[in-house]
Amino acid sequence: MLIVAEKYRMAHVLAKVLKFEKFSWPFFYNEAGDVIAYSQGHLFQPKHLKDDLYTWSDPKPFESLPTELFMLPTVDYTIRVRKRSLSTGYLREHVPMLMQEHDVIVNACDPDKEGERIFYDLFNSAQTSAVVLRLDLSKGITQSLIHAAYDNLFDARKTKAKHYSAQARLCGDLGYALLTSVMTFYGRKGCLHPLLAGYTDKQKSVVSVGRVLIPVLQLIDDQCCLVENVKLKQVHCPYVEGRTESGAKVTFYYDWQRLGLPASALSDPRLAQKYIQQKSLNDEFVIESVINEMHVVSAPDMYDTASMQADMKELSPTETLDVLQSLYEKGLITYPRTDETALPDDDMTSDKLSALFASMDNNLNSVSDRTSKSSRGFLEKHESLIENALPDNSNNQSNDISAAHTALSPTSAQANLSNLTDTEIAVYSKICERFTSALEGEKSVCITTVTGKFTNDKNGMLGEQDAPFSFEKSTYTSNLEKSKSKYIALNEGDIILLDKINVRAEALDIPQYYAENEIPLVMLKVGDQVSDPVVAKLLHETKGLGSASTRDKIVASLLKRDYVEISIIDERRCIIITGKGKAILSTLPNQFKSPVTTAIWEHEFYKIETCNDLELAKQMRDGFIRKIYTQLETYIKFLNKRYGRNVQGVSSGNDTLPSKELIFKVKQLARLKQLELPIQVLNSNSLAEKWLLTNASVMHSSMKEQLEQSGLSTCNNALRDERRIDIRKQAIQGKSSNPPTQAQMLKAIKLSKQSGVRMPEKAKKTASECHVFIDECKKKLTPSDEQINTLKRLAAKHRYPVSKLIYKSRKQTLNLINKLRTK
DNA sequence: GCAAGGTC
Incomplete structure (x- = not known):
């Protein structure tokens, strides 16, 4: 018998538990001559073998995508096993050889789609007819669970269809990689959007079209739009602090929400200030009601x-x-x-x-x-x-x-x-x-709402006759009566002795940018954001976008392509879409931006995986791949038709008119720089955007230096993108705690040495502190006003010509002062 | 020489 694990570590655990005590490089053996071997993740990948046809320089051949794909070896690399080097090539060759030698093979790879693929890629290359059994370790790998799974080996054909669905997914996504080649070609030629044009960086200039990547970018864009459209972030409301008769401290807040006052009316603090001016600490403040309500809080789910x-x-x-x-x-x-x-x-x-x-x-x-x-x-x-x-068991959802x-x-x-x-x-x-x-x-929670008011209040903040102040307190309990007595002894009619009447800014519940660590969950729960209930259900059932093992990589890819940036706001690593990110979304049709595509795929995979007839499952796999490739070919043909004839960058076809704002910007720049404005520019959105970019002023170096304190890159590419400039300005304004960029740190270290000022720890932590430190060093390196005046006086006295450059260096200024003094 | 997603 041969057991194949997904990697060495798992093989090692299995060997220990199942008493395969002999290790003969590089596998494990037992007395009976059974073997535990292992793979090293995926050792094969699909290829079309037509590298001379599908190139980066000609999009035409992509109109017919490959009809035949081959599983080829991945690039070899070595891993360390028991302090020795082991090549993946060795595993790819020897595991199939072992498979040929055994009549019974156990698939002990991870219990998922990819585990099936890892196993069957090796098994298929062995070309053997051995019996295959499955070891299912999804419940964990403790000793007893391994024994239990080992005692319950089952016919591997039960899960083999997962291998076909894995292949279908793999080949489908490969098609997207090929489309990416075509998009990159036209993007670089300037056909798609100015921010996607040209290439100074081979990785950053790729116009990615991923089935998962782009829908996630769309979700991020949607959230950014929500966040950025919020105008009102806080309201100003009165509150009172006081003591009960027994001496307990309580704080009541003006209950504007219960009164139904519009938030917009409370945006100006003067209203609340005017209100509290009419009040005095001696005014009578009385408890109007104490209401206890029981609620049920359902238990949280276990973690995914x-x-x-x-x-x-x-x-x-x-x-x-x-x-x-x-x-x-x-x-x-x-x-x-x-x-x-x-x-x-x-x-x-x-x-x-x-x-x-x-x-x-x-x-x-x-x-x-x-x-x-x-x-x-x-x-x-x-x-x-x-x-x-x-x-x-009464609620069995099977x-x-x-x-x-x-x-x-x-x-x-x-x-x-x-x-x-x-x-x-x-x-x-x-x-x-x-x-x-x-x-x-589930838990019971008792929510106590205490309301009080000024007895003499007739006008409230906005003329409301009833002007309640309130606060809420929740207590976990199952007994309402008990919690009532447990809570601060407050009753209707009690008088509160006031200590303070003031105004506070109350943050409204407004949307926030997604934080980096929330993205996997947003991807998993993408169904929540789809309005069509059928699609939403499908997306929930198929667990959203990507897989548990890959969701963390998506943000990395978006960052690699400069489609999003991370800026730390209120200690959250916020994901914000760039102008370039918006550009790629604007060029793509909905089909590539919607999570529904994945839902449809997953639906097909489910059909493949649950198909008991493996031959049929295989046919479904092939049918699926062909269907996806036909869709991609249709789009590629459209791109070639639209841009193929003129790849010089002037797009034709259904270009839209530029927006009013865009025209304004173009005209403003033309006036400013006294440029002649071609009439076509005002009639074409893409030409207008392109004109704006090519004629935009080179950013002044002092402006660039200003933006440096945001802690975000200030390379030319970044500053070409207006949204990225905005993100930097926001970061500076919002006192972001972004760490310094590498360039900024190097500058600070250099200046620290030159000026002899030690860099404080805080300057190493945030870009803004680093900026303060750089300024401080620079001041040390330039002469003070007093020193400049002294030099000017001396120079006038001795009629000594002073070059302006001298004034830029404190050292040179001081040297010259000394020289002139001794004259 | 750059490609997608999923693994490691």
Whole structure:
């Protein structure tokens, strides 16, 4: 028997548990001569073998996309296994050789689409008719789970259709790569949009059309538009602070929302100020009502990968995934790449849950010196929890997730965690805590609303007769009566002794830019943003865009192409679309920008995966690829027809008229620089944009220096893009905490040496502080006003001609002063 | 020499 794992680490774990004690380079063996071998991720990739036909210099041949694709070896690289080098080429050659030698082969690759692909790419290259069995480790890789899976090996044909759906996905996406070639060609020629034209950087100048990438960019654009269209961000309202008769401090806020006052009316602080001027601390303020209401808060779902990434605010999605992978390999948590938020029912037994809780207690207590007591507080709930958590069979949705992954959850492995990093412990305990809360079920919460008002108030802020102030407090409880008495003793008619009447700015609940760590979750939940309920349902079922393992890479790709930028606002790493990002969206038809495309694909994949007839599944795969390629060919033919004849950059066809703002900008620039304005420019959107770019002023170096304090790149490419300039101005205005750019740091270090001023730590942390420091150094290096005057006086006295350049250097100014003084 | 997404 031959067992094939996805990579060495997994093979090593399997060997240990299944007692394959002999290691003969580079695989594991047992007494009976069975072998555990492994792959190293994907060792094959699809290719069309027509590199001379599909080139970057001619888009014409792309009108017929390849009809035949081949799985070819990936580029070899070496990994370290037991302190020795091992080439992926060796694995690609020897694992199939082992497959030929064995009658029974066990597929122990990861339990997902890609795992099936990794296995069958090797298996297909072996060309053997051996029996294949599946080892399913989706529930985790503890000793007992491995034994259980090993005892329950099943016919691998049950999951093989996933291999066909993986291939369909792979080849479909390859088609998008080919379209990207065509788009890049026309983009560089200037046919698509000025911001996409030309290429100084081979990577940045690629006009990407990814099935996942572009819809995500569209989502980011939508959010940016929402954020940037908000005019009113805060209102100004009165509040009062005071004490109850028993001495408890309370604060009441003017309840403008209950009164239905429009936020726009409260944007000016003078209104609130005028109101409080009429009030005095001696005025009578009386409690009007105390209302307790019970609400039910449903339990949170268990973590999927994306929610975990969103919750780890101090880590990037990639860092979070790395930590999860490490915890998985240590056996502490289930498979880390998952979109599921529940456990299969057969794991929800009191025995299994008891074991889980016992491990959690043990594991977290083993590092009690490194976690806070409150962070372990949830452990106390365990005893009462199990009964509550057991599945309610009356509500059986027959969700067959036993074959799929489970939610991110702890395993019953008991371990001493002291070797874990602090981040690993933090992530592990967060998973345990969420797991517990999810099992806890819904909670009751008592919301107490206390309303009070000035007895003599007749006009309110805007003439309203009733002018209530209020505050809210929520308490988790299951007993309404108990919580009533527990809460601050306040009753209707009580008088509050006022200490303070003032105005405060109240932030309105307005949309925010997406933070970097939220993007995976936005991709997963993309169905929420689709209005068509059928499509929304499909997108929810197919788990949105991308996969749990790849969502973190999308932002990286968008950044690589300069389609988005990250700017830190209020300590959030905000993702903001650039002008270039908007440009690519403006050139593409909806089909490429909509998440619906992925939903349709996933729907087809589901049909392939659930097809019991493998021959039929294979045919469906081929049909799918052909269908996608035909769609892409249609678009490529359209591009060639529209731009093919004239690739010099002047587009013809259905160009739109420029907007009023654009015409204004063009005219303004023409006046400013006294340029002649060709009439065509005012009649074509693309010509107007292009004219604006080619004639735009070179940015003044002092302006460039100003923008440097934003901490964002000030390369010429960035400053060509008006939105990117805006992003920089916003960052400076909003006192962003962006770190200094590399260029800025180098400058600071150089000036620090020249001026002899030590760079403070804070200057290394943020661009704005770094900018302050650079200014300080520069001042040290230039003469003071007093020194300049002294030199001028001396020079006049001695009739000594002074070059203006001297005044730029403090050193030279001082030298000259000394020289003239000794004269 | 640059391409997509998914892995590692």
